[in-house]
Each structure stands twice: as structure tokens, then as C-alpha cells.
Amino acid sequence: ILLTQSPGTLSLSPGQRATLSCRASQRVSSNYLAWYQQKPGQAPRLLIYGASSRATGIPDRFSGSGSGTDFTLTISRLEPEDFAVYYCQQYGSSPPETFGGGTKVEIK
Amino acid sequence: QVTLMESGPALVKPTQTLTLTCTFSGFSLSTTGMCVTWIRQPPGKALEWLARIDWDDDKHYNTSLTARLTISKDTSKNQVVLTMTNMDPVDTATYYCARISSGWPQREYYFDYWGQGTLVTVSS
Numbered sequence: 001i002l003l004t005q006s007p008g009t010l011s012l013s014p015g016q017r018a019t020l021s022c023r024a025s026q027r028v029s030s031n032y033l034a035w036y037q038q039k040p041g042q043a044p045r046l047l048i049y050g051a052s053s054r055a056t057g058i059p060d061r062f063s064g065s066g067s068g069t070d071f072t073l074t075i076s077r078l079e080p081e082d083f084a085v086y087y088c089q090q091y092g093s094s095p096p097e098t099f100g101g102g103t104k105v106e107i108k
Numbered sequence: 109q110v111t112l113m114e115s116g117p118a119l120v121k122p123t124q125t126l127t128l129t130c131t132f133s134g135f136s137l138s139t140t141g142m143c144v145t146w147i148r149q150p151p152g153k154a155l156e157w158l159a160r161i162d163w164d165d166d167k168h169y170n171t172s173l174t175a176r177l178t179i180s181k182d183t184s185k186n187q188v189v190l191t192m193t194n195m196d197p198v199d200t201a202t203y204y205c206a207r208i209s210s211g212w213p214q215r216e217y218y219f220d221y222w223g224q225g226t227l228v229t230v231s232s
Contacts, residue, residue: 034218036155043204043222044155055220087155091217095168097145099155 001026001093003100005086011108018075020103022088027068029092035064035073038102039084047086048073075105083107110134112144112205112223119229120195126228130188130205134221137163137183141212144188145219146179148201156201160208160217161188197230 002025012018022033031051036044046055048064051071061076075082088100116128128146135142145160159179160168169177178191188205203226206219 032216032218036219043225044219045222046218046220049216049218049220089155089218091215094215094217095157095160096170097157097160097217097219099157101154 001028001090001098003088003090003098005088005100005103007103008101009104009106011106012078013108014078014080016078018073018078018082018105020073020075020086020105022066022071022073022100024069024071024090027092028071028090031067031071032090032092032094033064033066033071034089034091035062036087036089037082037084038087044087078105080107110207110221112207112221114203114205114223114226116203116226116228118227119231121232122196122230124195126190126192126195126199128190128192128203128205128226128228130190130223132186132188132205132207135207135209137161137181137186137188139163141210143208143210143217144181145206145208145217146188146190147204147206147219148199149204149225150198150201158192158203159190162210163212195230200228200230202227 004023006021033051035048038044052064112132142163146158161179207221
């Protein structure tokens with residue numbers, strides 16, 4: 001399964017809403033889709049699994065939605081620490097556990 | 109507390125074999141449903157899944173790299189080793205190991221804990 005993330009870069013201001021898209025080339029079984037946040041020089045951090053379940057300790061401004069082939073990560077109000085690169089990953093048809101190409105959320 | 113740490117050479121020459129070790133704590137790879145995976149990230153690029161080893165010693169590889177990869181585990185030492193043969197400059201990347209707690213028989217292969225990564229440069 002190929003994952004296409006859009007947009008490649010999202011330029012927003014703190015306090016704004018961010019909407020990130022992840023589209024799969026075929027249906028993701030059981031909506032087994034995860035989202036990760038990666039800041040420069042750091043390992044990725046799990047945000048969302050099962051398309052919509054927040055991982056432990058993740059603030060509720062992060063939410064995931066979608067099913068089938070179209071998934072969305074929403075950050076309701078951007079905080080300064082949210083500016084990072086975000087990756088989606090599918091595990092409905094694994095192996096392999098494939099990643100999308102990433103969306104960079106940058107400060108406008 | 110779950111932790112993972114990668115170790116290995118920072119620099120390898122083309123055609124050499126890379127050996128990376130992931131040393132972990134806070135879980136056991138003999139527990140049903142536990143897995144450890146290797147993922148890499150070339151500088152400025154996206155993540156690429158490489159290989160996974162499961163609690164029952166089942167092994168899975170990126171199909172484009174199968175011929176070059178070997179993954180193994182030493183449960184008594186809490187370590188997972190990845191070898192990659194015939195290294196090339198395009199293999200320059202940060203290599204991460206990560207844990208999966210799959211919830212077997214559910215097959216939830218997402219990565220809940222990651223090591224900090226180790227940068228491997230391939231250059232003569």
C-alpha cells in the first residue's frame with residue numbers, strides 16, 4: 001500500500017487549525033493507520049493509532065479521523081511546539097509497515 | 109519504563125557489512141505480541157521500514173532489501189541485531205529501532221517506543 005501525504009508543507013500561525021491528509025492507494029484494513037510527529041534531530045513520536053486513538057500523553061488538540069483510503073490528522077490550535085514533520089503509517093497490510101512521505105508544518 | 113538504544117559504527121566503507129544492535133529494556137521479546145523493528149531515514153528524507161522480528165522469532169524484511177538484510181534477537185540479552193551487507197553511499201541514514209506491542213492476535217504493528225537513532229555514513 002502506498003501512502004500519499006498532502007500538502008507537502010503547511011504554513012500556519014500559532015493558534016490556527018492544521019489539517020493534514022494521508023491517502024492510501026488501497027483500503028487500509030481495519031483502519032490500521034498511525035500518525036507520528038518528528039522534530040529536528042529527534043526520533044518520531046507516536047500520536048495516533050487505529051486512525052483515531054490518541055497515544056498515551058498526547059494532548060487532545062491532536063485528533064485523527066478517516067477510514068478506508070482517506071485519513072486526516074487535525075491539530076485544533078497550533079502550539080509553538082507543534083511545528084514539526086508529521087508522518088502517517090499503515091499497518092493493515094503488513095509487512096511492510098509503510099510510511100507516507102511526510103507533511104511539514106511550519107510557522108508562517 | 110520502555111527504552112531502546114541503537115549502537116553501531118558511525119562510518120562504514122562501501123561494500124562493507126553494517127551491524128547494528130538495538131538494546132532495550134522495560135519489556136521482553138519473549139512476551140507474546142512483542143516485536144522490534146528497524147526503520148531508517150536518509151538525511152532530509154522520509155522514514156523507510158526495513159525489518160521486523162517477532163516474539164516467536166518470525167522475521168520480515170523490506171522486499172527491496174531482503175537479499176541484504178538479516179535480523180536476529182538475543183532474548184536473554186534484550187538485544188536485536190540487524191546486519192546489512194554491501195553498503196552503498198545511498199544507505200547513509202539515521203537508523204532507528206522501535207518497539208511494537210501488537211496486541212496479538214490483533215496485528216497492530218505501530219511503533220509506540222523508539223530509540224534515539226544512530227547516524228550511519230557510508231563513504232570511502
